[in-house]
Amino acid sequence: MTHRTTEGAGTRLATSPPPETGGLESLLAHLQLTDSGFPSGLYTLSHGLEGHVQLRLAGAEDLPVLVSDLVRAAGTSDAAALVLAHRAVTADDWDRLLETDRRLHAIKLNREQRTASVRTGRQVLDSAGPAFASAPAARLARLVADRTTPGNHGVVVGAVHAGLGVPVEHAVAGDLYAFAASCAAASVRLGRIDFRRAQALLREIRPDLVRAAGVALAARDPRDLHSTVPAADAVSAVHERAEARLFIT
Template structure:
């Protein structure tokens, strides 16, 4: 696959139109909003903190590890990464959302891109050997379509950020114009987090943002919810 083809794949997979269900998630933001613990001023800091301390050490790291292992044909490591990532997701709704969006992404990717790597991982999923977390599924799809690990991790982090900012708009915490400013401001953090994720090992996988876990737990029990998480 040419560099341009790989770029187009990464754009397609990170686009909100790709039907993985990723953009139905608020990534804990709705819990913060319900608790009145977030406003327009603190929104950029929360996004940066989640990237650095939650998504980066967990999902981005899992994506990079799965991508590397799949390219090397090391499927036992892929299985270990997938299981460890699911174990690191402490809240039920977050864990369920990760596997639901992962399976949906993989299902659509099979039809859209195909290829032996994606098919092999699908067989592991159907055999119930892996939970199919979204980040691991993304890593396999990116690897199977010739997208580099660096571009894959950066694309997925951007997709997370765009989903987070989209949720903020729907929760009326920001508007369309400021949302674009927030995404641009997150670019340096995404670059930083990408570089860190690429050099972590399996033992390093796992984020730690206790307040986000508390907000997610409160959200799970809320009487009314706009988002799945």
């Protein structure tokens, strides 16, 4: 089925995305996209943890609260944008997807986080073709290449998941878990905790992930997106000027 949709200044024919199936093939695609081995570039990010460590604001005992705060912030920003992007692709409402992407970009208050979000989003788009043959990803990649939209990570992942038929609840839960796992892995690489403590950390913040997913799923409009951890923004602003960095955030 095809119909017309508006993108920027032009009008193009759009192909409706596949329906949400939630079947085994969709599950496997979901696991592939959220796996730590997928080349999204998340391994290059500490999500602000390195800055906290450099400023001596985060010891091992502080990590649960810090990661919990970061997860909460993701629920009102990147995760909520993922949900809105997923719904937009499912409804074939690309104007709403573009609005969501631009809003998410606007609420990222420091350059380091904005740059990282776009960089990892574009890496997902580059890999989505050979990995999934995703029509929504290909279309979004063209819009990003044309500079019609930034291509933030949360929006890209939401679009790809929708095209794969992954239910939105699974998509946002999996992406939030991938975010938390990335925080735990960064904490290990920064020497704050070992691998066993990292697994315990993921167990401890599981209720926070559930709450963040619920907040994200409650989003109905791009104006619902907002940032909630100004201290993390301040730390990131210092981190981008650090003389030595293991991570890009």
